[in-house]
Amino acid sequence: MTDLSQFSDITPVQLNQEEPQLCQILYDDEYKSVMGILLALLAKKEYSDRAFELTQAGIELLASHYTIWNYRYNIIVHLDKNLYDELDWCEQLALDNEKNYQIWNYRQLIIELIISRETSDTVKKFNAYHEFPIVDEMLSQDSKNHHVWSYRKWLVERFKLYRDEREIEFVAKRIEYDVKNNSAWTHRFFIKFGDEQVDQNVINEEIDYVKQKIQEAPQNASSWNYLIGIYQKFKKPDELIDLEEFCQEFANINEENVIKSSYALELLGKINVKKNNKPKAIEIYSLLKDIYDPIRKNYWTYQIKEIEA
Amino acid sequence: MDEFLVSKHQKYFQLCLNSLPAKAQSEDSNKLAIVYFCIQGLDLLGKLQLTFQEKKIYADFLFKHMIIDPNDEIQSFRASQTFKLPSSQNNYDLPNLAATLFALSSLLALESDFSQNLNRHKLMRFVSKLQILNGPEKGGFKPVLDQKGGQVVGESDLRHCYTALCVRKMLKYDELPLEERLHDIDVKLAERYILDRVNFNGGLSSNRYTESHSGLTFCGLGALKLLNYDFNSNETWVANTIRWLVNRQVDYPQTIEAYRDEEYEYWDEDDIGGFNGRENKFGDTCYSWWVTASLKLLGDQYFECINFGAAEKYLLSKSQSRLMGGFGKDSQSFPDPLHSYLGIAALTLWKGRSGLEYTGENNLTGIDELLVISQTSSDFLKQMEWK
Numbered sequence: 001m002t003d004l005s006q007f008s009d010i011t012p013v014q015l016n017q018e019e020p021q022l023c024q025i026l027y028d029d030e031y032k033s034v035m036g037i038l039l040a041l042l043a044k045k046e047y048s049d050r051a052f053e054l055t056q057a058g059i060e061l062l063a064s065h066y067t068i069w070n071y072r073y074n075i076i077v078h079l080d081k082n083l084y085d086e087l088d089w090c091e092q093l094a095l096d097n098e099k100n101y102q103i104w105n106y107r108q109l110i111i112e113l114i115i116s117r118e119t120s121d122t123v124k125k126f127n128a129y130h131e132f133p134i135v136d137e138m139l140s141q142d143s144k145n146h147h148v149w150s151y152r153k154w155l156v157e158r159f160k161l162y163r164d165e166r167e168i169e170f171v172a173k174r175i176e177y178d179v180k181n182n183s184a185w186t187h188r189f190f191i192k193f194g195d196e197q198v199d200q201n202v203i204n205e206e207i208d209y210v211k212q213k214i215q216e217a218p219q220n221a222s223s224w225n226y227l228i229g230i231y232q233k234f235k236k237p238d239e240l241i242d243l244e245e246f247c248q249e250f251a252n253i254n255e256e257n258v259i260k261s262s263y264a265l266e267l268l269g270k271i272n273v274k275k276n277n278k279p280k281a282i283e284i285y286s287l288l289k290d291i292y293d294p295i296r297k298n299y300w301t302y303q304i305k306e307i308e309a
Numbered sequence: 310m311d312e313f314l315v316s317k318h319q320k321y322f323q324l325c326l327n328s329l330p331a332k333a334q335s336e337d338s339n340k341l342a343i344v345y346f347c348i349q350g351l352d353l354l355g356k357l358q359l360t361f362q363e364k365k366i367y368a369d370f371l372f373k374h375m376i377i378d379p380n381d382e383i384q385s386f387r388a389s390q391t392f393k394l395p396s397s398q399n400n401y402d403l404p405n406l407a408a409t410l411f412a413l414s415s416l417l418a419l420e421s422d423f424s425q426n427l428n429r430h431k432l433m434r435f436v437s438k439l440q441i442l443n444g445p446e447k448g449g450f451k452p453v454l455d456q457k458g459g460q461v462v463g464e465s466d467l468r469h470c471y472t473a474l475c476v477r478k479m480l481k482y483d484e485l486p487l488e489e490r491l492h493d494i495d496v497k498l499a500e501r502y503i504l505d506r507v508n509f510n511g512g513l514s515s516n517r518y519t520e521s522h523s524g525l526t527f528c529g530l531g532a533l534k535l536l537n538y539d540f541n542s543n544e545t546w547v548a549n550t551i552r553w554l555v556n557r558q559v560d561y562p563q564t565i566e567a568y569r570d571e572e573y574e575y576w577d578e579d580d581i582g583g584f585n586g587r588e589n590k591f592g593d594t595c596y597s598w599w600v601t602a603s604l605k606l607l608g609d610q611y612f613e614c615i616n617f618g619a620a621e622k623y624l625l626s627k628s629q630s631r632l633m634g635g636f637g638k639d640s641q642s643f644p645d646p647l648h649s650y651l652g653i654a655a656l657t658l659w660k661g662r663s664g665l666e667y668t669g670e671n672n673l674t675g676i677d678e679l680l681v682i683s684q685t686s687s688d689f690l691k692q693m694e695w696k
Contacts, residue, residue: 016391022370023343028331035391042401043394065338066453066463067392067401105464144590150519157445180573182588183520189509190518219567221556221588229509232545260566295560295582299614 002057004033006050012036013043031061042071047078059093063100073109083114091134098141104151111158128159129166136170143174149183153190162195179213182222189226193233203234211246218250218261228267237274244271253287262293269303278307311625313669317634318653319356322347325646340389341374341411346650352418352683353653355674359419368421371412376404383435384428385454386412403453404435410472413479417686424695429480434492436473440499441465445517448495448502466515467506470499471528474535475680481695483535500536503529504546511549512587523557523586526550527599530606534679540607550603551611557584557600558616559592579627579640582619593638594628598651601658602678617663624652625667654681 013036015027027035034057041051055072062068076086090107094100114126135155138148161167171191174184192198192206210227214220231240248254250264259265269284282304289300326347329336336343348367351357359367374386385404387393394402409432416423439450449465450473473494477483482490506513506529512521513529530550533540540547559580561568568576573589580592584600597620605612627640629652635644636652657673675684682690 016389018373018390020366020370021390022326022367023340023347024328025333025337025340026328026331027334031331031334039392039394045401062335062337064335065388065392067403069463070403070455071401102463144587146515146520146522150515153516153519180575180589182590186508186514186518186520193509194518217567217571219565219571225510225553225588232549233509258566259564262562262565291564292562293560294562295558295616295619296555296614298616299555302610302614 002034002053004037007037007054010037010040013039015039034058034061038068038071042067047075049079051075052079052081056089056093059100060097063097063102066102069102069106073106076110077113083110083117086110087130094134094138095141098138098145101147104147107151108154128155128161131155132166132170139174143178143181144183146183149187153187156191157194162191167191175213179217180220180222185222185226189229193230198234203230206230214250214261218264220261221263224261224263224267240267241271241274243267247271253284259287259292262288265292273307281307311622311667313625313656313667313672314629314631314634315354315356315669315672317630318649319351319354319634321630321634321644321649322350322354322356322646326351337391338388339407340391341371341386341408341415342388343646344371345411345415346646348415348418349681349683349686350646350650350653352685353650353657353674353676355672357418364419364421368416368419371415371419371421372426374408374412376402378431382431383438383454384431385409385435400455403455405453406436406439406450406469406472406476407452409435410476410479413476414680414682414686417479417682417689420689422693424693427480429482429695430491432480433477433482433490433494436476437492437494439469439473440494442495442498446502448498448500464515467503467513467525467528467532470503471532471535474499474532478535478680479690481693496536500533500538503532503536507546507550510588511546511551511553513550520587521553523554523584523596523599523603526554527603527606530603531679534606547607551607551614554600554604554607555611555614556588557586557596558620559583559585560619580623582616582621582623583627583639584620591639592623594624594636594648594655595638595651597624597655598658601655602681605658605678613662615659615662617659618665621656621659621663621665621667624656628652 012033015032015036034054038054038058041054052072052075055068055075058068087107087110090103090110094103111126118125135148135152138145156162156167168191171184171188174181175188192202207227207230210223213223214227247264247268250261251259251268265284265288269281272281272284285300285304289297293300325343348357374390376385376387383404386408387402388405388408392402413423435454438454441447441449441451446465450469451465452463452469477494482493505517508514508521510521513526514521515525559582561576561578561581563569575589575591577591583592584596585592586596601612601615601620604615624636628636628638628648630637630644633644635649637644638648654676657676658678660670660673677684677687680687
């Protein structure tokens with residue numbers, strides 16, 4: 001908790017006293033005093049250590065307010081604060097409040113500032129691996145945190161980590177830990193195929209990899225979308241037919257109708273459309289409509305009409 | 310039979326419109342958003358019954374959020390009066406794009422003809438200054454403007470792109486002859502920016518190759534629609550997007566082996582009929598809106614692919630708050646203005662589609678799914694004339 005007595009020379013701004021008001025927030029005393037002083041400091045653009053300290057209290061109360069972050073950033077620049085200390089501060093704040101989303105954009109700006117100040121004489125250049133522990137820690141709290149994953153993606157792009165061994169191992173572990181983690185699959189697609197050059201070997205390896213993951217958990221939209229995504233991006237439309245046998249492993253409609261995956265069944269339907277085997281495709285979409293994916297019955301009816309048209 | 314608790318929802322919005330508890334402090338920077346949810350929410354219920362005098366008081370309150378530019382070059386709004394600073398020192402009183410949209414949307418429900426009070430060229434100068442013209446984010450928009458050209462904390466993503474285009478639409482800037490648009494945005498760059506964010510699975514995301522998300526998908530599709538993009542041009546991505554959106558409706562049919570035998574922490578039977586924001590995630594009231602409105606934007610034939618009956622059942626029996634009125638984000642949560650508004654918006658969009666009538670359904674008026682405002686607000690906008 002910030003010691004507010006150091007601001008005895010500041011007259012806090014009285015918050016939002018105008019009448020009448022809509023959606024008037026009944027501020028508590030802490031908010032009134034912290035924000036009141038902060039506004040007074042903002043008005044006179046005070047760049048000081050005490051203001052720096054107060055921004056933390058402000059951010060803890062109102063993380064979504066861009067102005068406080070801007071102010072803190074400007075203080076850092078004016079007072080020439082240690083930027084690695086600032087990264088440590090960010091880290092603690094993120095761990096204490098995982099819903100604090102603005103922090104990741106701010107952290108990027110601090111890192112850019114560090115890099116912009118590096119010269120050929122700088123002994124310790126910024127290393128992207130510095131960021132790995134905090135990302136791991138955040139994902140251990142919430143393995144699908146959209147902002148943390150976006151941040152990780154920025155790191156890869158910014159520091160060209162596409163084929164970095166630690167990056168590849170990181171995403172493999174995330175999928176191993178939870179094969180249905182769609183964030184991890186998305187990140188994998190990015191590091192494997194987001195770069196300009198994609199090796200044909202990588203495409204084949206990834207097809208083998210995702211097939212194996214589908215074996216582990218056949219009813220998983222994330223892995224099926226990954227497989228279909230690769231085919232759409234790198235293969236000719238008719239090559240999808242190559243997957244027929246693979247799909248039948250999880251959706252054997254010829255025998256006892258054991259359906260381990262509605263996604264396999266769907267793809268089998270699509271393959272039959274490609275093969276121009278309309279009756280079979282309609283039969284499959286009807287199974288989805290009536291038995292295996294009934295909530296989407298209108299969608300399957302629409303697909304059937306498309307075939308018949 | 311399920312019941313839509315009209316008078317409870319009305320009381321909930323009226324209560325919020327009056328005052329909010331201290332825990333809402335953390336949303337102070339979204340204050341005009343809350344006002345918008347409450348005013349538009351009441352309008353969807355047909356219960357925004359204000360006298361002429363009350364409407365004027367409400368509108369005056371909104372106009373007070375305008376930021377006075379000492380050079381009188383731009384017009385914009387701030388998110389909350391709490392952040393108002395003396396105008397000569399205004400570089401910590403940042404013009405806010407979202408607040409500008411929420412102010413305009415709310416004014417429409419109040420039938421306040423803002424063409425009388427605002428200068429659309431100055432507003433568009435603000436909006437166009439937010440557009441990023443270089444680098445990987447080229448074409449996108451920043452959420453706030455630092456007029457001094459300083460470093461601004463705040464990501465650019467599809468939300469801001471959609472917001473910018475909504476403001477432009479509400480100012481009817483797109484209807485002006487090209488030569489009369491003094492400060493327009495670069496529409497080609499904006500379109501490229503959005504299309505670059507279509508993912509391999511068909512969803513759209515905050516950035517290239519980040520995870521597809523239903524809310525951002527709505528923003529991207531809405532922004533494209535506002536740019537008159539033709540979704541029927543038979544692009545592969547549109548079919549992928551439809552498939553991805555339709556698959557957001559949650560179900561765990563027992564005919565599939567895994568749903569009988571396996572457990573997964575994100576599979577919750579309470580979510581059935583609802584919608585999620587991404588694959589293998591929980592359902593949430595707001596996605597009932599984002600997903601189905603997205604399909605509506607793409608075309609009626611795709612909108613019809615939704616299971617309206619199951620969708621209504623989820624909202625009415627799971628996320629509607631029987632005690633307080635309003636809607637929570639899921640069956641476990643307290644109501645809040647955002648989820649209440651979007652829950653009601655979704656029911657309004659689906660009105661009459663399921664064939665299953667529920668008590669209170671007839672109270673729902675109509676909605677403009679592109680601008681996410683009531684039909685009455687949309688009609689008012691249509692007849693507004695800029696001098």
